[in-house]
Amino acid sequence: MGxxxxxxxxxxxxxxxRAEGGPxxxxxxxxxxxxxxxDLESDGELHINxxxxxxxxxxxxxxxxxxxxxxxVIARDVHIEGRMEGRIFALNVTLDSTAEVNGRIFHxxxxxxxxxxxxxxxxxxxxxxxxxxxxxxxxRQ
Amino acid sequence: xxxxxxxxxxxxxxxxxxxxxxxxxxxxxMPKPIQPVAAPAPTPDLSSAKSxxxxxxxxxxxxxxxxxxxxxxxxxxxxxxxxxxxxxxVGHGAKVxxxxxxxxxxxxxxxxxxxxxxKVILTSTAHMAGDVIHQDIRIESGAxxxxxxxxxxxxxxxxxxxxxx
Numbered sequence: 001m002g003x004x005x006x007x008x009x010x011x012x013x014x015x016x017x018r019a020e021g022g023p024x025x026x027x028x029x030x031x032x033x034x035x036x037x038x039d040l041e042s043d044g045e046l047h048i049n050x051x052x053x054x055x056x057x058x059x060x061x062x063x064x065x066x067x068x069x070x071x072x073v074i075a076r077d078v079h080i081e082g083r084m085e086g087r088i089f090a091l092n093v094t095l096d097s098t099a100e101v102n103g104r105i106f107h108x109x110x111x112x113x114x115x116x117x118x119x120x121x122x123x124x125x126x127x128x129x130x131x132x133x134x135x136x137x138x139x140r141q
Numbered sequence: 142x143x144x145x146x147x148x149x150x151x152x153x154x155x156x157x158x159x160x161x162x163x164x165x166x167x168x169x170x171m172p173k174p175i176q177p178v179a180a181p182a183p184t185p186d187l188s189s190a191k192s193x194x195x196x197x198x199x200x201x202x203x204x205x206x207x208x209x210x211x212x213x214x215x216x217x218x219x220x221x222x223x224x225x226x227x228x229x230x231v232g233h234g235a236k237v238x239x240x241x242x243x244x245x246x247x248x249x250x251x252x253x254x255x256x257x258x259x260k261v262i263l264t265s266t267a268h269m270a271g272d273v274i275h276q277d278i279r280i281e282s283g284a285x286x287x288x289x290x291x292x293x294x295x296x297x298x299x300x301x302x303x304x305x306x
Contacts, residue, residue: 026201038206
């Protein structure tokens with residue numbers, strides 16, 4: 001995998017949601033024209049319609065229809081309409097009918113729409129697993 | 142077994158735009174070490190509406206790495222790395238450590254690094270530590286600048302080809 005793992009942080013990976021401002025105020029949008037190589041950290045919402053290579057920590061991540069993520073994501077909510085290759089660590093995962101996921105989906109609740117293409121293991125974990133996650137498990141396989 | 146029961150409560154798998162019910166129901170049923178799910182985000186279809194607009198890096202977002210876009214970028218958060226865009230706006234309170242390349246770069250926040258653009262605007266709240274290579278520059282009163290301002294070559298394009306690292 002070509003993902004860049006940042007030096008193992010000792011703090012918890014799952015970001016607590018920010019209290020201030022509405023959810024819209026903190027939402028970041030990456031348009032389809034953008035390519036990012038690197039790690040993203042947000043305690044708000046993140047919409048990806050472009051291409052991202054790297055690790056993402058966010059409160060909520062949405063990969064739009066044209067979006068592509070190569071790397072791991074740690075979030076409270078993950079909604080995928082685009083493509084993704086890597087691991088998902090999220091309490092709530094929603095895969096839309098246009099989703100294409102390759103990798104692993106660590107989840108507490110998951111919704112998969114008819115039509116989604118999934119080539120992934122989907123291990124269930126209790127909420128505490130995500131809350132206390134400090135480093136991602138090493139092996140991909 | 143309980144997994145099946147949980148799924149029975151919520152049968153509309155085909156309605157991906159309201160997964161909220163699933164989450165709140167199931168999380169409430171769990172012993173909760175923290176507050177339940179974050180404030181529900183009521184705008185799941187915003188993503189498709191916004192897919193054509195500029196990229197927005199909100200103040201909640203920190204990026205470590207390189208950004209490249211063939212469209213406009215607005216940064217209100219933090220970026221550590223180089224930015225290549227057409228029109229790059231670094232908003233008030235935003236922080237960039239690295240070089241910013243574009244046709245137009247407007248700065249109201251902080252850049253530690255370099256700006257290389259055809260048109261550069263430093264607003265009154267701008268804090269620029271590093272060189273500015275430009276063809277056309279506007280510096281408003283109040284802007285802080287520590288570095289060289291020099292006109293770039295008259296070649297038309299901003300050049301993302303040469304990457305200082």
